[in-house]
Amino acid sequence: MKKIICLALVLIMTLSFVACEKEDINKKSEGVMTWQEYNAAALNDEVTIEAYVQGKQGWWSDNGVGKATIYLQDGVGGYLLYDLHCSEEEYGKLVEGTKVRVTGYKVAYKGEYEIIDATFEILEGSYVAPATDITSKLGTADILNCQNMKVAFKGLTVVGIEYQGGARGKDIYVTFSYNGANYDFCVESYLTGADSDLYKAVEALKAGDVVDVEGFAYWYDSAYDAETNVVNPNAINTHITGITVK
Amino acid sequence: MIIKRIASFLLLATMLLPLIAFVGCHGQKILPEFSVPEEFDTSKQYEIVFWSKNESNPTQNAIYDKAIADFEALYPNIKVVKKVYTDYKDIFNDVITNLPQRTTPNVCITYPDHIATYMQGENVILPLDELMADSKFGLGGSEIKFDSVGADEIIPEFLNEGKIGGVQYALPYMRSTEACYINEDLVEKLGFTLPEILTWDFIFEVSEYAMSLGKDENGKYIANGKEVLIPFIYKSTDNMMISMLEQLGAPYSNDQGEMLLFNDTTKDVLTEIGSHISTGAFSTFAKVSYPADMLNMGQCIFAIDSTAGATWMGYDSPLNDVKDSSVPYEIAVRAIPQYDTQNPKMISQGPSLCIFNKEDSGEVLASWLFAQFLLTNEVQIAYSQTEGYIPVTSKAHNSTEYQDYLSRAGEDNELYYDVKIDAAKLMLNNIENTFTTSVFNGSSALRNVAGELIEETRKAIERKQTVNDAFFERTFNKMVSLYKLDQFSDDGLSKQSLGELPTESKMLLGTLGVVWLGLGAYYVLHAIKSRKKRINY
Known part of the structure; x- marks a missing residue:
């Protein structure tokens, strides 16, 4: 009897372990690319x-x-x-x-x-991904592998903001500086529109503000050539989803 | 007895009318037809909403703001609330979204194609004929507080573009066409001389020749000395396909709402375009982004875009987005390439104004007054000067101020930027050579498809797929299915289903049916009884 109870307990624990196993977010079905x-x-x-x-x-x-x-x-x-x-x-x-x-x-x-x-x-x-801090990758080729990821940057300095079309409503282009280089990020109005808290927070930024930024690592390389397919790492144009003024 | 019958009939009619109305509008109340009020009540406050559009050009915003301020000074009881868009499609989508809730703006910048879709709602868009002709508040009316333009002072070609089914639903606001902006230095460096009237053959010949020179040992194109070269870029593939078909006299659509795009000439055009995509001589905005940027960086020879985008064209242009990467070059402005140089054809486009009907006729009249104000010389000339637009009134064209503006091309790189004024003159000199396509419910979708056919061809070539008759048939069918083109009838009226009725509606209809049956039964029994009574008598 005891043996049966022990066996049952082991079975239950094993099944529970299988049930509680964390989802493997990198596991792909057959024929699916990594x-x-x-x-x-x-x-x-x-x-x-x-x-x-x-x-x-x-x-x-x-x-x-x-x-x-x-x-x-x-x-x-x-x-x-x-x-x-x-x-x-x-x-x-x-x-x-x-x-x-x-x-x-x-x-x-x-x-x-x-x-x-x-x-x-x-x-x-x-699966909801955490924002990966890639501040140290700014200006390096490594950052290209972060394209389209949810990312974070710490300690960027605001250079200025500019509305697309010259008036609020559409995108806001935000220029930040870090380690002596400028980076153009964007408040994408289709993602975070003019009514959003994020849009209003970015509008309130002033040159010289030091901020932490979260967003999706989008790219806009005006000199990109599809034939050579060489992408400029500095053309990162993060779609901002969060901003904290320090 | 007769009174009873009349009463029964009236009862039936009373039951029937709401039923018809209910089925017709799915529960939406139809706005009353507008009629021009005798007077405009200046003691009542009105707030009207204006959805405007600019080309990412801050000056255009400023002109709208000034127009609103000037108008509000004349009519202190009218407040105009402006919302800015940079894309016609966004306006279109927002209007569609707001139509069911009746939260449309009062006045809206739009395309006639879009109005045809808005008009699927009854009495939603204001027909303007009565208002335009009104002696007090119409064009040039006696009660207007500003120098209103007369009906005969609006360029007839442009005014006619706002007619749908013979009724005026839109007023023209600005007009533009497309222009070919050319790096003339590169054309000459390649050994060609730029003709006054471009042909497709010329553009493709130069473009193919530029590609045929290949790259040097540093990986740079010999033609332009750059790592990137796309000799010919057309911003609007919709317009490209439509213009080519128009120039070839091939069918596209007609006033009856027939969609005739899917024909052999279209296949020929796509085959021709595809051959230049495969060599890299031609590409589109969807692939390479703004032609102005490519032109200014020396990466493009022929860039076709709206005359309303002229201030972006040229390395020293006022709105050049890529100043740091630009190279100096001589820029030339020409009409779009032609198949028949003796009979040039180019599209007429640009924003129009429509007015949405509202419950309060005073509010509608206030909207009309503001729309009319946008046609005054002050607004027309100022706005047209922001880009290669032209005013839509002869009153503005003939004004001393406008003629002076045109005569000063090149005096500076702002107001008198020569490329912008050349682009405006191109349109002014070709008004009789412009064309528009028929407007009907579905014409907006068809326009999309025209461009999509070029994009689908481009993508097929990039994906190493074969572009042949089978591809065209497959792509034509895909477009018809994707845009549900087969659900628009030939008369332009949508055959699209409004969807299944909600349960509440079905219950109400069922109840009404039962009441109907009951009334019918009562009527029949009553008639039998009456006949019996009559026999008994």
Whole structure:
């Protein structure tokens, strides 16, 4: 009898352990690329990835075609789904942490890697990535591997802000300095609009303010050439999601 | 007896009318048709909302602000609240979102294509014919407190663009066309002479030649000495496809709302464009971003963009976004390339104004007065000077102030920036050569598709897919399905389903049906009884 009870207890503990096992956020289904494989894929290649929603720009209807831009991440790196075709209902389901499998084409726009013309399905699983501090990578080639990730920067100095179109409502371009170099970040109005606390906080920044910044590591390299596909590390154009004035 | 029958009929009609109204609008109350009030009540305060659009150009904002201040000074009981957009599509989407809640603006910058979609809601957009002709408050009306423009002073071509089904729904605000901005130094360096009227053959020949020279030992293109070269970039692929078809006399759409884009000439055009994409001689905005930036950095030879984007064109242009990377070059402005140089054709575009109907006719009249104010010389000339726009009134064109402005091209790099004034003159000299496409519900989607066909061709080539008849058929079908083009009828009216009725509506309709049946049964029984009674008599 005792043996049976012991066996049952061991079985229960084993099953509990399996049930409580932490989700492996880097585990991929068969035929799905790892982030490294995705990163190595050539431009215009078809790619299939699995990752977790970390942020999304507003859904909009382009003459009846629903579109959205989504920031994804797994345990290694980030992805951007650009102009993903989805209904408003599907968009509503893509909440932060949602796991998705995506098949589309890898392209680069001004040095920003995107997946376009994509289809997706929602999978079981959830993961919300912490913002990785990459301040020390500013100005180095290492920072390129952080593209599209949720990132943080500590101790940047505000140089100035400028509204797109000269008036509030659209994006705000923010220039920060760090270690003697300037970096242009952006309050992307589709991500954090003029009514958001973040938008108002950035509007209130003054030159010389020292701030900590969180955001998605977007890129805009005006000199980018798709043929050579060389991306300037300093063209990081982080989409700001959080700011703290020190 | 007759009275009873009439009463029954009236009862039935009373039941029927709300039913029809209910089914027709899915529960939405239809706004009353607007009629021009006899007087404008200046003792009543009105707040009107104006959704404006600028080209990321701060001066345009300032001009709107001044126009609003000047208007409010004339009409102290009207407050104008401005919201700024930098993209027509954003305005369109916001209007669509706000239509069901009746939270549309009062006055809105828009395209006629978009108005055709807004008009799917009944009495949503104000027809302007009655207002325009009103002797007191119409164009040039006796009660207007400013120098209002007369109906005959609006350029007829531009005014007609705002007609949908013969009714005026939009007033033109500014007009532009597209221009080809050219690095003339590079054209000449490659051994070509720039003609006065460009042809597609010329542009493609120069572009292909530039690519054929290849790169030097340092990986730089021999044609321009840069690591990047995209000889020809067209900003709006929508306009590119539409203009090419128009110039070739090929079908695109018609006034009956027929979508005729998917034809053999379209395939030929895409094949031609595709051949230049594959060599790298041509690319699009969606791929390489702003043509102005590429032109100013010496990475592009021919950049086609709106004349309303002229202040970005040129290494020393007022709004050059890439000043640090720009290279000096001689810039030339020409009309877009043509197939037939004897019969040039270019698109007429630019913002129009529409007015949304509201419950309060006084509020609508206030909106109309403000819209009219935007056509005064002061606003028209000032706004047109911010870009290569032209005013929409002959009154402004013929004014001493505007003629003086045109004559001073090149005096500085701000107000008198020569590229901007050259672009405006290009439009002024070609008003009779401009064209527009038919406006109907679905025309906006069709316009998207026109551009998408070029983008799909580009992507297919980049993905090493074969561009042939099978590709075209597949792509045409994909576009029809994606944009639901088969759900618009030929008369331009949407056949799109409004969706299943809500449960509450079904219950109400069911109840009404039962009441109807009851009334019918009563009526029949009553008639039988009456007949019996009559026989008995």
